[in-house]
Amino acid sequence: MGKLSNDQLRERVRGTVVTADDDAFDEARTVHNAMIDRRPAVIVRCVNAGDVMAAVDFARENGLDLAVRGGAHSVPGFGTCDGGVVADLSGMRGVRVDPVRRTARAEGGATWGDFNAATYPFGLATTGGIISTTGVGGLTLGGGIGYLARGLGLSCDNLVSADVVTADGRLVVADEEQNADLFWALRGGGGNFGAVTSFEYRLAPVKDIYGGPMLFELEDAATVVRAFADHIADAPEQLGGFPAFQIAPPLPFIPEDRHGDTFALVVACWAGPLDEGENALRPLHD
Ligand SMILES: Cc1cc2nc3c(=O)[nH]c(=O)nc-3n(C[C@H](O)[C@H](O)[C@H](O)COP(=O)(O)OP(=O)(O)OC[C@H]3O[C@@H](n4cnc5c(N)ncnc54)[C@H](O)[C@@H]3O)c2cc1C
Known part of the structure; x- marks a missing residue:
């Protein structure tokens, strides 16, 4: 195969191909971290695995860098690039739950919000991120x-299998039995x-x-972090959470005159029986 033109790429994909000539370019190249300002040559807004294969082939045949974009939350901007190809999977976010096998299959551009919304009605979940807009990818x-x-x-410990387009443009299945080395690397x-x-x-x-967030005065941060560390070490495994620093957002449960102040924060999540939640979080409240 020789070099491929943008028109040949457009013919091959079901999704859309966006370049600097298109009105949608600025919106299409924007990622979560506003400090990242990159200008890819071609953004392929993929809608299926075939589109991803086309984007990979196009980058390879034209000798261009390829960035794969899921939820676009990479802080250093690894989901985009300058002058190369972006395979944007953010249009591929379907999630299918199998309640009998207790598994869920998420497309490569799904976010944790998409995932949790799909599994919640079945009373099922897996380890995801703390923010709903982060990509599962x-x-x-x-x-x-x-x-x-x-x-x-971890999320990767709960991965059962993955459909992967490799650099040669083929789609392979990676799991414990097939392409086990690739499966190991993905995790x-x-x-x-x-x-x-x-x-x-x-x-x-x-x-x-x-669960939810608990805000403490900043001068108590050392006590809060120590108390969190002491408690979490032996707490039941259904308790998760983290300490952090947080500028108070304008939310209804925060007094208006404290909006914008910096606080010590603990966010806790009890995933055991609901009626045991208050007790499980009490040491952190106290
Ligand atoms: C607000 C925020 C909250 C966060 N919270 C957490 C958290 O709670 N827990 C945690 O572990 N991390 C957290 N992170 C870090 C986050 O997991 C990483 O930044 C992650 O890389 C983001 O994935 P993404 O798909 O959203 O980003 P992208 O920028 O789209 O991708 C990040 C990297 O993954 C690759 N990638 C994405 N999707 C695919 C795919 N389908 N196939 C192949 N490669 C792919 C990209 O090429 C790139 O290298 C957070 C980040 C932010 C900004």
């Missing part, structure tokens, strides 16, 4: 820490081993949780 490939991790392991190795068009996860019974 980048988070799982990097390991994945979330509220449920103490009990269920924490980051985004460089291929473009994952769908992720299959193991689910556990989790529905409603007891």
Whole structure:
């Protein structure tokens, strides 16, 4: 195969191809971190695995860099590039739950919000990120820490299989039996081993949780962090959470005159029986 033109790429994909000549270019190249201002040559807004294969082929045949974009939350901007091809999977976000096998298959551009909304009605969940707009893609490939991790392991520990487009433009299945070395690499190795068009996860019974953010005065931060560390070490595995610093957002449960102040924060999530939640969080409240 020789060099491919943009028109040949447009003919091959079901989704859209966006370049600097298109009105949609600025919107299409925007990622979560506003400090990242990159101008790809071509953005392929993929709608199926075939589109991802076309984007990979196009980049390879034209000798261009390729960035794969899921939820676009990469802080250093690894979901985009200058002068290369972006395979944008953010239009591929379907999630299918199999309640009998207790698994869910998410397309490569789904966010954790998409995922949780799909699994919640079945009373099932897996370890995801703490923010609903983060992509399942980048988070799982990097390991994945979330509220449920103490009990269920990292997101990548719950990955059962993945459909992956490799650099030669083929789609392969990676799991414990097929392409096991690739499967191993996907579980924490980051985004460089291929473009994952769908992720299959193991689910556990989790529905409603007891939890939320707790704000403490900044001068008490050392006490708060120490108390959190002491408590979490031996707490039941259904308790997850983290301490942090937070500028108070304008939310109804925060007094108006404290909006914009910096606080010490603990966000806690109890995923055990709901009626035990208050007790489980009491040491942190106290
Ligand atoms: C607000 C915020 C909250 C966060 N919270 C958490 C958290 O709770 N827990 C945690 O572990 N991390 C968290 N992170 C870090 C986050 O997991 C990483 O930034 C992750 O890489 C983002 O994935 P993404 O798909 O949204 O980003 P993208 O920028 O789209 O992608 C990030 C990397 O993954 C690759 N990638 C994405 N999708 C695919 C795919 N389908 N196939 C192949 N490669 C792909 C990209 O090429 C890129 O290298 C958070 C980040 C932000 C900005």
